[in-house]
Amino acid sequence: MDSIDASLHHFMNKKEWQERFEKVKKEVLMDKRIQSFLKEHSAWNEDTLDRDLMKLYEYKKERENCDFCPGLKRCPNMMKGYQPVIAVENDQLLIRYQSCTLKRQEEERKKQQSLMKSMYIPKEILEATFDSIDQDHKSRLAASNKCLQFAMEANPGKDGKGLYLCGKFGVGKTYMMGAIVNELAARNIPSMIVYVPDFFRELKQSVTDGTVQEKIDYVKKMDVLILDDIGAETISAWIRDDVLGVILQYRMMEKLPTLYTSNYDYDELEEHLSYSQKGGIERLKAKRIMERIRHLTTFVFVDGKNRRESL
Known part of the structure; x- marks a missing residue:
């Protein structure tokens, strides 16, 4: 049986998955808020953010929901009434949620x-x-x-x-x-x-x-x-x-x-x-x-x- 690492490596090299990964990465890097974060934190750049890509994608999608807020009762975010913020702690990127204005x-x-x-x-x-x-x-x-x-x-x-x-x-x-x-x-x-x-x-x-x-x-x-x-x-x-x-x-x-x-x-x-x-x-x-x-x-x-x- 292949090791977990070997299986993961094999999965990540699949062309279809890699193309999807690159598409998501491109979307994330086009987000102005994330661009601002990358400018302020030199430890994260286009070459090194792969490990945190899904966290940033989560942040991007949730904040876009806030940009087009349908009201508190119809809030589509994972935590209704909360919006994400990017935080850095011990050189680790974290996504935290805080209550929105509504x-x-x-x-x-x-x-x-x-x-x-x-x-x-x-x-x-x-x-x-x-x-x-x-x-x-x-x-x-x-x-x-x-x-x-x-x-x-x-x-x-x-x-x-x-x-x-x-x-x-x-x-x-x-x-x-x-x-x-x-x-x-x-x-x-x-x-x-x-x-x-x-x-x-x-x-x-x-x-x-x-x-x-x-x-x-x-x-x-x-x-x-x-x-x-x-x-x-x-x-x-x-x-x-x-x-x-x-x-x-x-x-x-x-x-x-x-x-x-x-x-x-x-x-x-x-x-x-x-x-x-x-x-x-x-x-x-x-x-x-x-x-x-x-x-x-x-x-x-x-x-x-x-x-x-x-x-």
């Missing part, structure tokens, strides 16, 4: 939703895009353009200016915010939509399990924070001063953009914030909150027909 975004969203039930956003909003926004009203078109401009230019940590979308029920304010979230995701900028009434209600309930501060810290440090339907909550002095005030103060100091949707304009929201559950009126404290909101947002009025009535 995978990290999904994990971050799951982390957010496990921390806060108020992070639940309808599927329609999560899939919103600017192309799908109805532009059948001049006001909605102008608002959509403002939102797109923000999404394309947002620079958390450098510019803390956000948007304040105001309008009646069902005109598409939250949908536009969903489009912003998805556009920011394409730029690898983390963001979060919080439905304000549920968020504040959840914080009150979290006093008993000791997670209030954890939730406040998580929200206040998010790169881009969207407070959806502010003004629809039942206000209290604690919520206004120790929650909302603390969040906005931190974000102002760190230049982190905060965006809002509301049925109230600035003056109406200030009036709302001045009243508490106990019936007191504290206009000065409400004014302090509103100064931060006014100073760090651009007011955008959204009008049009109520989209919910047509559902």
Whole structure:
């Protein structure tokens, strides 16, 4: 019986296999990423990479899948949601896998939703895009353009200016915010939509399990924070001063953009914030909150027909 080495040598000298091997080698060497790797690592060149050819071929095919990504659910890679990187360790070429942007975004969203039930956003909003926004009203078109401009230019940590979308029920304010979230995701900028009434209600309930501060810290440090339907909550002095005030103060100091949707304009929201559950009126404290909101947002009025009535 021939030795394994002899058998392998005999197999490798078969013309058909050799031609296939050379074809694969040619494809690998034409890959720009692999060309860049070979330039940086002189130990590997066209004459010596035969031993690592299949590793590089695996890298090439998997990265091509990423180049034409069909989405996380339909990811064709061996490890769904992971992309390969070339590594060198002890003069050995290794192919390692790291989570892709979409995978990290999904994990971050799951982390957010496990921390806060108020992070639940309808599927329609999560899939919103600017192309799908109805532009059948001049006001909605102008608002959509403002939102797109923000999404394309947002620079958390450098510019803390956000948007304040105001309008009646069902005109598409939250949908536009969903489009912003998805556009920011394409730029690898983390963001979060919080439905304000549920968020504040959840914080009150979290006093008993000791997670209030954890939730406040998580929200206040998010790169881009969207407070959806502010003004629809039942206000209290604690919520206004120790929650909302603390969040906005931190974000102002760190230049982190905060965006809002509301049925109230600035003056109406200030009036709302001045009243508490106990019936007191504290206009000065409400004014302090509103100064931060006014100073760090651009007011955008959204009008049009109520989209919910047509559902």
